[in-house]
Amino acid sequence: MTTALGARKWWGWGFEQDGVDPAAYEGLRASLLHLLGDARPRRIEPVDPASVRIPSPRFGLPPAIAEFASDDRLDRLSHAYGKAYVDVMRAVAGDVPNPPDWVAYPRDEAEVAAVIAFAESESIGLIPYGGGSSVVGGIEPPPCHEADRPGVITLDLRRLDRVLHVDRSSRLAEVEAGIFGPALEASLRPAGLTLRYFPQSFEFSTVGGWIATRGSGHFASGATRIDPLVAGVRLMTPRGILDTSELGLSGAGPSAVGPILGSEGSLGVVTRAWLRVRPEPTHRASTVVQFADEAAAIEAVRALGQSGMEPADCRLLSPLEAALTGVGDGRSAELLLGIESHDRPVDHDLARAIEICAAFAGRTAPAPARGDASDTDAAASRWRRWFVEAPYLRDRLALDELVVETFETATTWHRFAELHAATLRATQRAIVEACGQGFVTWRLNNVYPDGVAPYYTVLALGTAGREIAQWTAIKAAATEAIVANGGTITHHHAVGKTHRPWFERERGEVAVAALRGMKAALDPAGIMNPGTLLA
């Protein structure tokens, strides 16, 4: 079988045509190069995929599986990496030594079962694949030369993309796991419902991927992660089907869904889920609050996170991040604050939120006359646009030879100030050492009563041929600072292969043994996503 990948880029984010306004991009690029004190017109061109040397498939497939599988060069190349900066840089350089041997596109669960059975019988590694947006090596095959197995099949679930049933009374949607964000929302819209889960990868990620990685959506507080939105899951494992049904309210034994959320394909293939959907919000109120003092701004965010109000939006942008994203002028930290409800007006809540901010010297822009688009609305919509375009911009900047990547963590409020200062310090120092010029911006991305998830963006001058080493050094320094100050290795980017050593340290030997025990019961031959999450 040969698959047309349509107009998706094989080496980076989204479609070949990214829809980013050329003039706007040039403006951003110029500002960045100005900030970085460098104006060299460098440009990396992605190699022609036809010229990339890749190994031949190490094994053949039985005809029944070959019918829905492909060893087409572009299929294999485009499933070799996720979408991290290091993935893009390796791909555009044609450095793809370990593509999957085959990419299978099953059309139903029977075909998934056939692939699992074949892989198990031959000890072939099996990588469940949704949208391929992992930034931690989660869907990358293990290196050929290290493998103690005869090869790897990537199981691309894009054809399992149906909404099977919408239970309006219980506000539950039963969906196949290969459905992408936009298709899911389009299917729910006629019923007046939405999952309201918008991760940055929304356009190119799937329900199964969100579940497997415990992804995080656009809510800044409350139901930030996919976890509470999942009432049930169907997981196909080498030992059979684990189907929790939609009965997520059971209190019998440990949560049945729990161990599957975040399992990253290591236990089996998520083929179906019951999702908690809701009506579109009909009441919204939002504003932007400016803080001259960053420490006071952070305290205001803590107060909001502990208020019980659970604002949908509560993102604090550092002055520089606000400037780069068009939200502010770089002289103050900007808090994007939004409250929503499908049931009742939220003006009282927004007024209370503004009052909380005012206690920390946060200043809101005056409310606009009714019907006018305010500066506030404009700032929020600039942010949203930037948020959606960011992966596209990242690719463009990477080709302009900037080292550009993000990392994130979460910690308790008690530890945050020290962690934050240490992380910024270590990252900035590593940037200077590795790149000479560059900087790190930050935002508070998710807010909880007990803690906060900061998100950092690095922008630095790359050196031709050394970019991956440069980023790796920066990431290592940042990670050490995070871990040394009580942060987790990830709030919502999953473990994959990149974070595994730190995950093992953080989780501890006994807890990792517990996970391994569960894996041994469901995947005794160890074929499921080898090397991801668990060694």
Add this chain to the structure above:
Amino acid sequence: MTTALGARKWWGWGFEQDGVDPAAYEGLRASLLHLLGDARPRRIEPVDPASVRIPSPRFGLPPAIAEFASDDRLDRLSHAYGKAYVDVMRAVAGDVPNPPDWVAYPRDEAEVAAVIAFAESESIGLIPYGGGSSVVGGIEPPPCHEADRPGVITLDLRRLDRVLHVDRSSRLAEVEAGIFGPALEASLRPAGLTLRYFPQSFEFSTVGGWIATRGSGHFASGATRIDPLVAGVRLMTPRGILDTSELGLSGAGPSAVGPILGSEGSLGVVTRAWLRVRPEPTHRASTVVQFADEAAAIEAVRALGQSGMEPADCRLLSPLEAALTGVGDGRSAELLLGIESHDRPVDHDLARAIEICAAFAGRTAPAPARGDASDTDAAASRWRRWFVEAPYLRDRLALDELVVETFETATTWHRFAELHAATLRATQRAIVEACGQGFVTWRLNNVYPDGVAPYYTVLALGTAGREIAQWTAIKAAATEAIVANGGTITHHHAVGKTHRPWFERERGEVAVAALRGMKAALDPAGIMNPGTLLA
């Protein structure tokens, strides 16, 4: 070691002196007997514990453990059963063939570790024990004659009862797992904080027990279960300590706390937890809404559960349950509705909630003049008092030879009406068959966007010597109706031994194998709470 159990009953709930007003009890008893068409003045007297025949301990303890363990008759008797109706009836009859051989009261984790090591080396079963309030056989030793092991130690954790640290900034409390509800709240109060987790067992249950069983507190919606209140857990297993730390916000891998919540002692001993605490609510608004039509009332509750408002109280009592608890006159279903916040007024939310109820023909009592105690307040406080006293009342009624017990489930809204009707029908039929006279009342105990947890109370005439068989027949009929109509075997009473066969059916073979895999990794000798949760 000999332990003074103080004034706790060895055979039933709470203290010997139960504090139930004698006149009020006589009134309740008289109404019930009137309803049941029977006025026989029967009375069961609990046997003298000194007369109960129990086997001698089957093994001795090393001196280092004997120092904090007891084989005192009363210690062993009082740890033989939980607090289900069948437990009370067996105990008062002196039918206690399988008490634990020893009860250990460790003073620190080193002593817990010593008991675990000794038990593993001798293949002795080890039962972690908090307040002993299980109603599903969760802390009951397996029958001696069935055991393939030389005996059982019950590990009573009451001495691990310290609040170790309160992190006010992150609103996290690090506590030892043996602390009881009232002591926990007393320790948090000086900091102006509360866990606000009030299960019916509050007075006689512990943090560790809440975690091990995924207990449910007093919130009707929102954070109803202990799960979201637990940021971290420390679990001592035969393979070492699993310590998640307080970093509950990590998104790395599956939730570390998840598999421990609901593990019922089958993986290890919970010795410590990090709990998400909050300020006392300073704003409260509540009312009682009356519905002449039960079906409309249930729809109103669904609308409230799906409003996003998450009322702290949202309990719909059936007309009969309302009458028996003093909340109503038995002619309408009564909805106890309460909203609270520690941050801001909630009057707007309550007004909206009342508006929702009005759309389903729900009528509220008129608001009282400021400063007056309203009928509403009185009804709510009668409910609270009944809720707290219920386990005491249950014991008294049981001794007056009524079959009196509760059961509960949860299901999606879509399935609820049929499940509810079938459950009431099957239960009522079984009551008549087993007891001749009796009835079942109900309430909606917990409310979610996707479903609801109904709670049923059976009151029927017992027949001397046949009470346990009578209840067992009623429970079996109710359970079959629940399971056949898509309900879970339990929303918050755990699995224990009583629910295990249904749990295995509900969870399915593959999911049970996954749990067994985890247990095998942490407890390879299978000493932890044998027969509870997993066979």
